[in-house]
Amino acid sequence: MGRRLSGPIGVYDSGFGGLSVLRELRRTLPTHDFVYLGDSGRAPYGGRDVHTILDMAEQCVERLFHEGCAVVVVACHTVSSVALRHLQRRYGAGERRVLGVTIPAAECAVGVTRGHIGLLGTARTVASGTFATEVHKLSGARVTELAAPLLAPIVEEGWEETEVARAAVRRYVHALGAVDTLVLGCTHYPLLRQAFEGALGPEVTLLDPAPFVARRLADWLERHPGFATPGTGRLRALSTGDPERFAQLGERFLGEPLHEVEYVAEVDGRLVPTTRVVHVGQVVR
Amino acid sequence: MGRRLSGPIGVYDSGFGGLSVLRELRRTLPTHDFVYLGDSGRAPYGGRDVHTILDMAEQCVERLFHEGCAVVVVACHTVSSVALRHLQRRYGAGERRVLGVTIPAAECAVGVTRGHIGLLGTARTVASGTFATEVHKLSGARVTELAAPLLAPIVEEGWEETEVARAAVRRYVHALGAVDTLVLGCTHYPLLRQAFEGALGPEVTLLDPAPFVARRLADWLERHPGFATPGTGRLRALSTGDPERFAQLGERFLGEPLHEVEYVAEVDGRLVPTTRVVHVGQVVR
Numbered sequence: 001m002g003r004r005l006s007g008p009i010g011v012y013d014s015g016f017g018g019l020s021v022l023r024e025l026r027r028t029l030p031t032h033d034f035v036y037l038g039d040s041g042r043a044p045y046g047g048r049d050v051h052t053i054l055d056m057a058e059q060c061v062e063r064l065f066h067e068g069c070a071v072v073v074v075a076c077h078t079v080s081s082v083a084l085r086h087l088q089r090r091y092g093a094g095e096r097r098v099l100g101v102t103i104p105a106a107e108c109a110v111g112v113t114r115g116h117i118g119l120l121g122t123a124r125t126v127a128s129g130t131f132a133t134e135v136h137k138l139s140g141a142r143v144t145e146l147a148a149p150l151l152a153p154i155v156e157e158g159w160e161e162t163e164v165a166r167a168a169v170r171r172y173v174h175a176l177g178a179v180d181t182l183v184l185g186c187t188h189y190p191l192l193r194q195a196f197e198g199a200l201g202p203e204v205t206l207l208d209p210a211p212f213v214a215r216r217l218a219d220w221l222e223r224h225p226g227f228a229t230p231g232t233g234r235l236r237a238l239s240t241g242d243p244e245r246f247a248q249l250g251e252r253f254l255g256e257p258l259h260e261v262e263y264v265a266e267v268d269g270r271l272v273p274t275t276r277v278v279h280v281g282q283v284v285r
Numbered sequence: 286m287g288r289r290l291s292g293p294i295g296v297y298d299s300g301f302g303g304l305s306v307l308r309e310l311r312r313t314l315p316t317h318d319f320v321y322l323g324d325s326g327r328a329p330y331g332g333r334d335v336h337t338i339l340d341m342a343e344q345c346v347e348r349l350f351h352e353g354c355a356v357v358v359v360a361c362h363t364v365s366s367v368a369l370r371h372l373q374r375r376y377g378a379g380e381r382r383v384l385g386v387t388i389p390a391a392e393c394a395v396g397v398t399r400g401h402i403g404l405l406g407t408a409r410t411v412a413s414g415t416f417a418t419e420v421h422k423l424s425g426a427r428v429t430e431l432a433a434p435l436l437a438p439i440v441e442e443g444w445e446e447t448e449v450a451r452a453a454v455r456r457y458v459h460a461l462g463a464v465d466t467l468v469l470g471c472t473h474y475p476l477l478r479q480a481f482e483g484a485l486g487p488e489v490t491l492l493d494p495a496p497f498v499a500r501r502l503a504d505w506l507e508r509h510p511g512f513a514t515p516g517t518g519r520l521r522a523l524s525t526g527d528p529e530r531f532a533q534l535g536e537r538f539l540g541e542p543l544h545e546v547e548y549v550a551e552v553d554g555r556l557v558p559t560t561r562v563v564h565v566g567q568v569v570r
Contacts, residue, residue: 041334049326149438149441149442150435150438150439150442150444150449153434153435153438154435156434157434157435159435159456162452162456163448163452164435164449164452164453164456167447167448167449167452168449171444171447171449
C-alpha cells in the first residue's frame with residue numbers, strides 16, 4: 001500500500017443494501033471512482049456478537065484501504081451504530097478516514113422534525129441507541145426507535161410491491177406511534193418507499209438519509225480535498241458472497257447493472273482477492 | 286464422560302424451532318428425560334458456509350454427548366439436510382447415535398402423496414436437495430422444493446396470526462404449484478398451521494413431520510433399548526444465545542413454559558457450560 005492520498009472512495013456494507021447509498025453517492029459525485037465492498041457472504045450481521053462485528057468490519061475496511069481508498073464510508077446503519085467509533089479510533093488518523101451514516105441521519109432528522117422522530121432499523125441498530133444519542137447531542141426532540149426485522153428479508157425476497165410488504169410496513173408504522181418524521185434506518189428500506197407512503201399520513205415526513213449522506217460526503221471532500229479526487233466515475237464491486245447473486249440482487253439497490261463483481265475471501269483473518277470475477281451473463285455453475 | 290449407555294435423549298437445533306419437534310417427542314415419550322441444545326446465539330445457520338455449519342453441529346452434538354446423551358436427534362431440517370451424514374460418520378458408531386428429521390419427513394410424505402410432494406424450507410435445505418433424494422429412494426413421486434425465507438422471521442416476530450403471515454403463506458403456496466402433499470420442512474412452520482390451512486385447497490394434505498419423527502424415535506428406541514431409558518420426564522434446555530430471550534420465544538414453540546435455561550458458550554472451539562442460568566421471572570439485565 002503506497003503513501004499516496006486520494007484515489008477512489010470506499011463504501012462498505014454488510015451486504016447489498018449499501019448499494020442504495022452508493023447510488024446517491026454516485027449521483028452527487030458522478031466523476032469520482034468508487035470501490036464497494038459488500039460482506040454478503042457473512043451477512044446478516046444482526047445475530048452476531050459485537051466482537052465478531054468489529055472483527056469483520058476491520059477486515060472489510062482494511063481491504064478497502066488496500067484497494068487504494070483513503071476514505072471509507074460505512075453505509076450500513078448496523079455497522080455505523082455498533083462499530084463506527086471503534087473503526088475511527090483504530091484508523092481515523094492521519095492519511096485515512098472512516099465516515100458513517102448515523103450522524104448524517106440524525107442531523108437530517110433534527111432539521112425536519114417538529115418534535116418526535118421515529119426510526120426503524122435492525123434489532124442491533126435499535127439496541128445500540130446510537131441514533132437517539134446523536135439526535136440528543138443536537139436537539140431535545142423525542143426519539144422512538146423500533147426494530148423491524150422483517151423488512152430487509154422482504155426486500156431481499158423481491159416482495160417490495162406485494163401485500164406482504166404493505167401489511168408489514170403498516171404494522172411497524174402503527175407500532176411506532178405518532179411520530180412526525182420517520183427515518184429509514186436501514187439501507188434496504190428505501191426500496192419500500194411506496195409501501196411507506198401508503199401507510200403514513202400526510203403529516204409524517206419520510207426520510208431516507210442516503211441523499212443527505214451524499215451531500216455531507218461532498219462537503220467533507222471539499223474541506224479535505226486530498227482524500228479522494230475526481231476520476232472517471234468508475235465503480236468496482238467486491239463481495240465475500242456468491243458474486244453472481246450479488247450482481248443480481250445488487251442491481252435492484254444500485255438502480256443500474258453491476259457489470260463485474262470481484263470475489264474476496266477470508267484467509268487467515270484477512271479478506272484477500274481471489275481470481276474469481278463474475279462478468280454478468282457468464283455462467284459460473 | 287462415562288462408558289454407560291442410556292440416559293436422557295439429546296435434541297439439537299440451530300435455535301428455537303426444534304422445540305416444536307421436542308414437543309412431539311415428549312408427547313410420545315412422556316417419561317423420558319430430554320436435554321435440548323439450541324444454538325440460538327449463532328443462528329440463523331442459513332447464511333453460513335457448509336464447513337462452518339459442520340463445525341458448529343459437531344460442537345453442539347459433542348456438548349450433548351458430554352451431557353450424558355447417547356442418542357441425539359437433530360431436529361433442524363437445515364442441519365439434517367446438510368450435516369447429518371457427516372455427523373453420523375463421525376459419531377454414529379458403537380455407543381452413540383445421531384438421528385435426523387429428513388428421512389422420517391420423506392417416509393411420511395411418500396406414505397400419503399398421490400404423486401406430487403411439495404416442500405417449503407430454508408434456502409439451504411432446498412439447495413441441498415436432500416429431501417428429494419430421500420423421497421426418490423422410496424418412490425417415484427415428483428418433488429417440488431421451494432425456499433421460503435420469510436416464514437421463520439415472521440414466526441420469530443410473533444406475527445403468525447397476522448395478514449403478513451397469511452399473505453406470505455399464500456404467495457409461497459401459489460409459487461409451489463399443484464402439489465397434493467405439502468411438507469413443512471422447517472421447524473418454525475407448524476406455528477403457521479392456520480395460515481397454511483387457509484391458503485391450501487381441501488385436496489392438499491398438510492404435513493408436519495414432527496409427530497412422525499417422534500413415532501420413529503419411539504420405534505427406534507424399542508429396537509435399541511440401551512440408548513435411552515425412561516426417567517421422570519425431566520427437560521433441561523441449553524442455549525448459546527441469551528437465555529432469557531430463549532425462554533420467552535421458546536415457550537411458543539414448546540407449548541409450555543421453559544422454567545430454566547442454561548447458557549453454554551464457545552471456548553477454544555468447544556461449547557462449555559457457564560454459571561449463567563436463567564430462572565424465568567428472574568431479571569438478568
